[in-house]
Amino acid sequence: MGATAEPFPSFSWRSTLSGSTAILLSLALAKLLIHLATNALGGYGIFRDELYYLACADHLDLGYVDQPPLSIYLLAVSRLVFGDSLFAIRLIPAVAGAAVVFLTGLMARELGGGRVAQVLAALCAVACPILLGICSVYSMNGIDFLFWSLAAYLTIRLLKTEDPRYWLGLGLVLGLGALNKIGILWYAAGLTAGFGLTRFRTWFLTRWPYVAGALLVLVFSPFILWNISHDFAHLEFIRNATAGKYSGLSALTFLAGQFFIHNPVIAPLWFAGLLFLLFSSHAKLFRTLGVAYLVVLAILLINQHSKGEYLSPAYPVLFAAGATLFERFTQQRAWRWLRPVYAGLLLISGSALAPFALPMLPVEQYIRYTEKLGLSPDSPEGKTLEQLPQFYADMHGWPEKVAAVAAAFHRLTPEEQVRCAVFADNYGRCGALDYYGRHYGLPKSIGKHNNYWIWGPREYTGDLVLILGGELQDKQEHFAQVEIVGSVSSPYCMPYENNLKIFLCRGLRTPLHELWKSMKHYD
Numbered sequence: 001m002g003a004t005a006e007p008f009p010s011f012s013w014r015s016t017l018s019g020s021t022a023i024l025l026s027l028a029l030a031k032l033l034i035h036l037a038t039n040a041l042g043g044y045g046i047f048r049d050e051l052y053y054l055a056c057a058d059h060l061d062l063g064y065v066d067q068p069p070l071s072i073y074l075l076a077v078s079r080l081v082f083g084d085s086l087f088a089i090r091l092i093p094a095v096a097g098a099a100v101v102f103l104t105g106l107m108a109r110e111l112g113g114g115r116v117a118q119v120l121a122a123l124c125a126v127a128c129p130i131l132l133g134i135c136s137v138y139s140m141n142g143i144d145f146l147f148w149s150l151a152a153y154l155t156i157r158l159l160k161t162e163d164p165r166y167w168l169g170l171g172l173v174l175g176l177g178a179l180n181k182i183g184i185l186w187y188a189a190g191l192t193a194g195f196g197l198t199r200f201r202t203w204f205l206t207r208w209p210y211v212a213g214a215l216l217v218l219v220f221s222p223f224i225l226w227n228i229s230h231d232f233a234h235l236e237f238i239r240n241a242t243a244g245k246y247s248g249l250s251a252l253t254f255l256a257g258q259f260f261i262h263n264p265v266i267a268p269l270w271f272a273g274l275l276f277l278l279f280s281s282h283a284k285l286f287r288t289l290g291v292a293y294l295v296v297l298a299i300l301l302i303n304q305h306s307k308g309e310y311l312s313p314a315y316p317v318l319f320a321a322g323a324t325l326f327e328r329f330t331q332q333r334a335w336r337w338l339r340p341v342y343a344g345l346l347l348i349s350g351s352a353l354a355p356f357a358l359p360m361l362p363v364e365q366y367i368r369y370t371e372k373l374g375l376s377p378d379s380p381e382g383k384t385l386e387q388l389p390q391f392y393a394d395m396h397g398w399p400e401k402v403a404a405v406a407a408a409f410h411r412l413t414p415e416e417q418v419r420c421a422v423f424a425d426n427y428g429r430c431g432a433l434d435y436y437g438r439h440y441g442l443p444k445s446i447g448k449h450n451n452y453w454i455w456g457p458r459e460y461t462g463d464l465v466l467i468l469g470g471e472l473q474d475k476q477e478h479f480a481q482v483e484i485v486g487s488v489s490s491p492y493c494m495p496y497e498n499n500l501k502i503f504l505c506r507g508l509r510t511p512l513h514e515l516w517k518s519m520k521h522y523d
């Protein structure tokens with residue numbers, strides 16, 4: 001292998017910014033501006049998981065219960081440079097989403113598509129609701145999209161050029177991707193199968209795939225070592241989540257999600273793209289990518305409780321393939337009218353679906369919008385909902401909760417404040433107490449959920465504890481004295497986060513450090 005190798009492509013601004021590339025950059029910039037404008041408006045507030053990510057960024061480590069460390073380190077660097085306003089927190093996912101749009105167009109070019117295919121592929125990425133939603137909040141997921149797209153692009157270049165140096169890039173990207181979110185390992189498995197089941201299996205007679213694999217493991221090794229030293233906490237987290245909050249999901253809901261969360265108007269295009277990669281003689285060179293998609297699909301179906309969005313990062317290359325086929329199909333004059341019509345449908349459908357992915361409408365207006373469409377809010381975790389879907393409801397109520405806790409805390413004497421722990425059951429409440437609580441002079445919170453359990457009870461004894469949420473009876477079982485000192489409500493938050501009581505508890509019956517061992521909640 002490698003006899004026909006080409007050097008890595010060299011770029012000049014004159015060639016790069018000409019023609020279709022300039023259009024791709026414009027579409028990527030348009031997506032970036034959509035997110036920046038939404039962020040500047042403030043959305044509905046900081047998302048539950050964002051509060052937890054910020055807390056993790058205050059505790060840098062080689063791993064966390066529910067995620068590898070890369071996204072946390074990126075957030076920590078971003079906070080140093082840009083601060084931690086809502087706008088600043090969401091800058092990285094916005095940039096990542098824009099990069100995916102550009103890469104999707106580039107993949108169409110590498111697959112043999114002309115300007116029409118490249119622009120259409122990029123438009124699909126812009127009009128894809130799940131990509132809009134995932135890149136509207138900070139998490140590992142928007143970055144995950146970028147790593148999958150980079151891996152697909154490098155694979156296309158490797159298949160075209162047979163330049164072994166692309167194996168190094170692929171190993172590095174997959175390693176960094178795994179250090180961000182382990183789901184990309186499914187894609188690594190799919191690509192391995194794709195190479196093995198096509199004529200490119202001869203690569204396995206060379207050292208390059210194994211060098212790439214070793215590079216992947218080396219880059220990913222910090223999270224492996226962290227798990228070894230923490231009783232494989234991430235595996236326990238996955239088991240608990242699958243058996244608990246995701247137990248209501250099924251293979252049917254997973255498959256249905258592939259058509260809805262990626263925009264139904266795009267579905268015919270990406271499905272045609274998959275068939276194009278698998279069966280067309282024109283795409284025979286790229287069959288590896290079609291096989292990779294099917295392998296990831298099979299892995300997620302076997303799990304039986306996978307969220308539909310887990311497969312989403314595999315779609316940009318299908319957008320590119322489908323757009324390339326569409327361009328070929330509409331080359332004849334009789335069919336060219338389909339090009340502007342389909343592009344228009346993408347823009348219209350993307351605009352119509354955008355309010356479900358971006359917090360761009362005022363709450364009351366959003367509720368009226370969904371009612372007119374006859375749609376009801378949904379929760380991927382099977383939780384009870386009221387007027388807003390879980391994605392939006394989890395952006396409401398946090399400042400009010402912290403303000404109520406702070407009011408109770410500051411009614412304590414200075415002596416009591418020094419020894420008073422502030423406790424909450426889940427990482428959303430704990431993260432809110434840590435983020436908003438600094439403005440009220442609250443101490444860092446403690447909790448039993450995921451990494452908050454690992455961070456422990458600090459130096460607190462349990463003699464005096466302010467607890468946000470829960471039931472009175474539970475507190476009375478563990479403390480000698482329990483008093484309700486406040487309550488807080490928010491009309492748009494998740495129902496289980498609404499109408500919370502604040503308890504002042506004294507005299508823990510069991511020493512806190514001893515009780516802590518039995519409180520672990522990985523989910």
